[in-house]
Amino acid sequence: MRLFFQYKVMVIMRAIWFISQIAFFGLIASRMVAVENYFRYYVGGLSIMTLYSAAIFIGFDIYEEAEHGVFEYLLSLPVTRRQLVLGRSIGGGLRAFIYVSPLICISLYVIGIGNPVNFLLALFSLFLFAFGVSGMSITLAVVIKSSDRYDILMGVLDALIVRLSTAMYPLSFVKEATPVYGWIANFNPVTFAADLFRWGAGIEAALSFENPLLPFLGIVLFFVFFTFVGIVLYDKAIEGGGWQ
Amino acid sequence: MRHIVHILENDFRNFLRYKWWLVGLISMNLTDLFIMAIVYNRMLNPELSRQIKSYFDFFAPGLTVTGLFASAFMIGREVNMERRREVHQYMLSLPMTRFELALGRVLSGGLRGMVYMAPLLAICFAFVGLPTPAQFLVILLVLFFLAMGISGLSIAIAVSTTSLDKFVTARGLVYYLLFFCSSVFYPFSLIEQLGREGRFPMFLVTFARVNPLSNASDLIRSFILGTPSFSAEMIASVLIFSVVFTFLAAFAYIKLMERV
Numbered sequence: 287m288r289l290f291f292q293y294k295v296m297v298i299m300r301a302i303w304f305i306s307q308i309a310f311f312g313l314i315a316s317r318m319v320a321v322e323n324y325f326r327y328y329v330g331g332l333s334i335m336t337l338y339s340a341a342i343f344i345g346f347d348i349y350e351e352a353e354h355g356v357f358e359y360l361l362s363l364p365v366t367r368r369q370l371v372l373g374r375s376i377g378g379g380l381r382a383f384i385y386v387s388p389l390i391c392i393s394l395y396v397i398g399i400g401n402p403v404n405f406l407l408a409l410f411s412l413f414l415f416a417f418g419v420s421g422m423s424i425t426l427a428v429v430i431k432s433s434d435r436y437d438i439l440m441g442v443l444d445a446l447i448v449r450l451s452t453a454m455y456p457l458s459f460v461k462e463a464t465p466v467y468g469w470i471a472n473f474n475p476v477t478f479a480a481d482l483f484r485w486g487a488g489i490e491a492a493l494s495f496e497n498p499l500l501p502f503l504g505i506v507l508f509f510v511f512f513t514f515v516g517i518v519l520y521d522k523a524i525e526g527g528g529w530q
Numbered sequence: 531m532r533h534i535v536h537i538l539e540n541d542f543r544n545f546l547r548y549k550w551w552l553v554g555l556i557s558m559n560l561t562d563l564f565i566m567a568i569v570y571n572r573m574l575n576p577e578l579s580r581q582i583k584s585y586f587d588f589f590a591p592g593l594t595v596t597g598l599f600a601s602a603f604m605i606g607r608e609v610n611m612e613r614r615r616e617v618h619q620y621m622l623s624l625p626m627t628r629f630e631l632a633l634g635r636v637l638s639g640g641l642r643g644m645v646y647m648a649p650l651l652a653i654c655f656a657f658v659g660l661p662t663p664a665q666f667l668v669i670l671l672v673l674f675f676l677a678m679g680i681s682g683l684s685i686a687i688a689v690s691t692t693s694l695d696k697f698v699t700a701r702g703l704v705y706y707l708l709f710f711c712s713s714v715f716y717p718f719s720l721i722e723q724l725g726r727e728g729r730f731p732m733f734l735v736t737f738a739r740v741n742p743l744s745n746a747s748d749l750i751r752s753f754i755l756g757t758p759s760f761s762a763e764m765i766a767s768v769l770i771f772s773v774v775f776t777f778l779a780a781f782a783y784i785k786l787m788e789r790v
Contacts, residue, residue: 295695299702310710313729317720318585319573438554445558449565459572467565 296343297385304336304389308396321456326397326489331453333393334480337386337412338448341419342440344378345427348520349436357524371424371520375513378420383413393487400488404498408486411502414509415479421512428516428523451476457494475508477501533626537634538641544608545642552601552646559597559650563590582717582757590654591750592714595676595743597650599708602643602677603701605635606684609783610697613689618787628787632780639681644674659754669750672765675772676746682775689779689786711737713744718758742771 308329316325351357360370399405423440430436450467451474452460461468471477472494478501481493495501563586571585582588612618621631651673655661661669687704691697711734713721718738725735738744745767752760 295698298699302699302702302706306706306710310706311715314716314720314724315570317723318575318578318716319570320575321573324573434550438550442554442557442561445561446565449561449569454566455569455573459569462572463565463569467569 300336300340300385301389304332305392307332308392321459322491323489327456327484327492328454329393329396330484330487330489331480333386333390334412334415334476334483335448335453336389337382337416337479338419338476339444340385341379341382341416342423342444343382344374344420345423345436345440346433347378348424348427349433352431353433361524367521367524368517371517371524374520375421375424375516376417378423379413379417382416382420386416397487397489399486400490401486404488405486407498407502408482411482411505412479414505415475418475418505418509418512421509421514421516424516424520425512428519431523447474447476450474451480452494453477453480456492458492473504475505478504478508533624533630534634534637536626537631538638541605541608541635541638541642542645545604545645548604555597555600555646556649559593560653562596563593563653567593578717578720581719583755587658587755588717588751589715590658591754592747594647594650594654594750595673595747596709596714598643598647598673598677598746599680599705599743601646602639602680603684603705605639605642605681606688606697606701609635609685610688610691610694613786614692614694622787628784629780631787632783633776635783636678636682636685636776636779639684640674640677640679643677643680644670647673647677654750655754661750661753665753668765669753672746672749672768676742676768679742679768679772679775682772682777682779685779686775686782689782707737708741708743712741712747713738714747718744718748740767742768 312325312328312332315328321327351360361367363370365373426439426443427436430439448454450460450470452471453476457468457471457477460471477494481495482498482501482505484490485493485495485498567586567589570589574582574585612621622628624631626634651669660666683704684701687700688697691700709715711721721730721735721738724730725732745764748758749760749764749768752758752764
């Protein structure tokens with residue numbers, strides 16, 4: 287958590303990006319499209335895009351530590367490897383969530399809350415989503431082992447994952463554009479998170495599901511898979527100088 | 531002139547070191563065009579559809595300008611790094627005048643932007659439409675001046691900030707203001723409409739109108755799509771921006787080196 291808040295510039299930049307996206311893009315694009323209440327829809331998706339980007343950041347910390355020899359220090363700590371890796375994964379998700387909280391509050395101010403119980407359930411699923419993204423980031427970081435390639439890959443992956451989801455537009459339009467895009471968006475964890483957040487906030491028009499349990503299960507699967515894979519790979523990568 | 535060519539050669543070598551970065555950036559830009567623009571195309575307001583016909587066609591010239599901006603701005607990061615590492619002392623020892631050095635840096639930033647933008651412009655022509663040879667030359671010239679202005683703006687920010695953090699924050703502010711408050715992503719008529727309704731401050735509407743990114747995107751659109759109609763203001767806005775920031779950057783760069 288402390289490490290994260292050392293990246294003041296990143297924190298400021300993301301906040302500026304978030305606010306300018308709402309004030310400029312959201313406001314103007316809502317006039318450009320024929321989707322009812324698109325402004326509220328877009329603001330809901332924007333919170334998830336920001337959460338995703340913030341949770342990805344844990345991978346950069348791993349490279350920093352590898353380059354500065356912090357791994358050896360971490361291995362000397364009186365904690366088991368599993369505890370260390372699990373703590374890292376949870377820390378990554380938690381700090382992303384804490385960072386996005388004020389931005390989510392701004393979103394809620396704009397879009398409101400429909401049903402508080404639904405909203406709490408949606409918030410819980412966002413927690414799991416952030417942990418899953420954090421696990422995915424750790425997994426890719428330890429597999430790639432090159433900060434430059436990782437940086438590029440995450441940029442491209444970010445663009446693809448976000449564009450091929452319902453973060454910016456309803457699923458029906460993605461399907462209409464091409465069925466392949468629609469199929470990918472249908473199983474995209476960003477779609478699950480964005481739609482659950484909108485469901486929690488009471489923006490129920492243009493949701494891609496009828497039963498919220500399905501996207502919730504999707505997020506749980508995403509979380510379990512990447513947390514488990516991330517832990518196993520990270521555990522192996524740091525043991526005995528395996529990173530090099 | 532020979533000295534400026536040396537600076538260009540050095541900066542291009544640096545630029546080509548980021549091959550994977552360039553491939554990644556082009557992929558991100560193409561993702562915007564081939565996913566986001568295609569989906570937005572389906573969502574267009576019918577009233578607006580009559581005006582711009584296809585969002586894909588509308589957005590492709592804007593994306594070219596976006597790519598040009600991102601790559602031309604990269605020179606600032608290098609200048610900022612040189613400032614922090616005090617490479618100026620070595621620069622001052624080079625057998626060239628300070629003006630040649632400063633102009634060379636601005637010029638190389640602009641030319642690098644043009645090189646990066648070339649595949650995006652080619653895709654725009656291939657998918658949207660071809661301009662006449664004369665229009666093509668005007669587009670290239672205006673984009674070159676825009677790239678010079680952006681490179682100058684980037685260098686001016688880079689030499690005015692003492693740390694990478696401050697440079698990156700300032701860059702973010704400039705990026706978001708110039709991109710979102712322009713007609714790169716949406717037609718200017720929408721910004722104007724929001725301004726008339728009082729939902730958008732009028733100074734931002736004026737800013738969007740004179741924004742060189744708006745004018746460069748609209749110039750390409752006017753030639754290959756026919757809308758908005760061409761006006762000399764489009765060229766004038768980019769030229770003024772370019773001249774102001776090229777000289778401001780050269781002046782700031784020389785001042786910085788004189789302080790060493």
